[in-house]
Amino acid sequence: MIPITRPVLGLDEKRLVAEVIDSGWLTQGPRVAEFEKRFAEVCGCRFAVACSNCTTALHMALVALDIGPGDEVIVPSMSFIATANAVVHAGATPIFAEVDPRTYNLDPDAAAAMISPRTRAIMPVHQIGMPADMDRFRALADRYGLAIVEDAACAIGSKRRGKQIGTDGVMACWSFHPRKVICTGEGGMVTTDHEELASRLRLLRQHGMSVPDTARHGSQKLVIENYLEVGWNYRMTDLQAAVGLAQLAKLPELVAQRRRLAAVYSARLQEHPWLIPPFVPEDVEPNFQSYALQVRPGCPLTRNQILERLLAAGIACKPGIMTAHREPAYRERGVQIHLPITEQAADSSLLIPLYPGLTDAEQEYIVQTLFAIFAPIGVPT
Numbered sequence: 001m002i003p004i005t006r007p008v009l010g011l012d013e014k015r016l017v018a019e020v021i022d023s024g025w026l027t028q029g030p031r032v033a034e035f036e037k038r039f040a041e042v043c044g045c046r047f048a049v050a051c052s053n054c055t056t057a058l059h060m061a062l063v064a065l066d067i068g069p070g071d072e073v074i075v076p077s078m079s080f081i082a083t084a085n086a087v088v089h090a091g092a093t094p095i096f097a098e099v100d101p102r103t104y105n106l107d108p109d110a111a112a113a114m115i116s117p118r119t120r121a122i123m124p125v126h127q128i129g130m131p132a133d134m135d136r137f138r139a140l141a142d143r144y145g146l147a148i149v150e151d152a153a154c155a156i157g158s159k160r161r162g163k164q165i166g167t168d169g170v171m172a173c174w175s176f177h178p179r180k181v182i183c184t185g186e187g188g189m190v191t192t193d194h195e196e197l198a199s200r201l202r203l204l205r206q207h208g209m210s211v212p213d214t215a216r217h218g219s220q221k222l223v224i225e226n227y228l229e230v231g232w233n234y235r236m237t238d239l240q241a242a243v244g245l246a247q248l249a250k251l252p253e254l255v256a257q258r259r260r261l262a263a264v265y266s267a268r269l270q271e272h273p274w275l276i277p278p279f280v281p282e283d284v285e286p287n288f289q290s291y292a293l294q295v296r297p298g299c300p301l302t303r304n305q306i307l308e309r310l311l312a313a314g315i316a317c318k319p320g321i322m323t324a325h326r327e328p329a330y331r332e333r334g335v336q337i338h339l340p341i342t343e344q345a346a347d348s349s350l351l352i353p354l355y356p357g358l359t360d361a362e363q364e365y366i367v368q369t370l371f372a373i374f375a376p377i378g379v380p381t
């Protein structure tokens, strides 16, 4: 089976993890601080606050803005469910808006139409690494006095006008799950240029504790901490940060390989009668965290039949990005909306394997299979 993804982990990760084990300091400590510093440099922002995953990053980001019960946050339904869940975890209400069917990103006009007196923030998602149209979200934020929290879970290495995305909102949240471009097993980060938000995030991720563990345990003097507000244990470990540091050093190479593979797919599949390669707006360079194909209307096979035939040929594949508003979790919370563009985009898209290390021969086999599954079924003589 050709997997849909495979993290690139090797000797560098092993060496740095071994150093952490030898050091005896396993939880959030010096390696986390180093990973945060390097990550902020890569993003071109002032502060990075590591945490346990991107869901907790999004949750903390909203709480740091004092968003809670009675507030609304506009999100795309077409996203991994964690985007909407983070709003619920903060006690606020996610308001689902349509996406642009070409980029799968939140549509700024659709988001604008959902703004109400209760709206506090918009959470655009750079979906599967495709940069969202942040100029238009910024304009909306300025006009209506809203915060922009970027869900950049999949988007490290994605650029707009030559610059790493993630600095257009007040905060951006990142994931290091193995399905992402760099991974730490589980892991997340919030980046921001605002010092007071970074300080609040550092409190929230560690039970609201006034003194970090490193300062408490490293001190020769008695240090007694206070708990300034009710926070969580959303810490990253130094073991994870060690993996992250090794991964971050490889980021340019990992992204270059993904872009090269994506370019091969798009060139070869341009001629496909039923499958449409991803649309890439002019001013962006996505990291191709995933490679999504759209099934043309009138296609003789359903999207799920295509997936079944790929699986039968030994090629791992997945339906496109999910929709949150159709899941029982939200239906049961009273969400009874119909989002035709979102539903059509989600139901007619699929993800095929793309990861550094996918060989040319494997990619060729995938491309040929994508054509072959549409060949007419032979009639027995």
Ligand SMILES: Cc1ncc(COP(=O)(O)O)c(C=O)c1O
Pocket (backbone or CB within 6 Å): 053, 054, 055, 056, 079, 080, 082, 083, 125, 127, 151, 153, 154, 174, 175, 176, 177, 187, 188
């Ligand atoms: C758009 C988006 N947001 C949030 C998340 C949640 O990330 P994590 O698994 O690190 O909590 C994901 C994970 O797939 C995602 O794709």
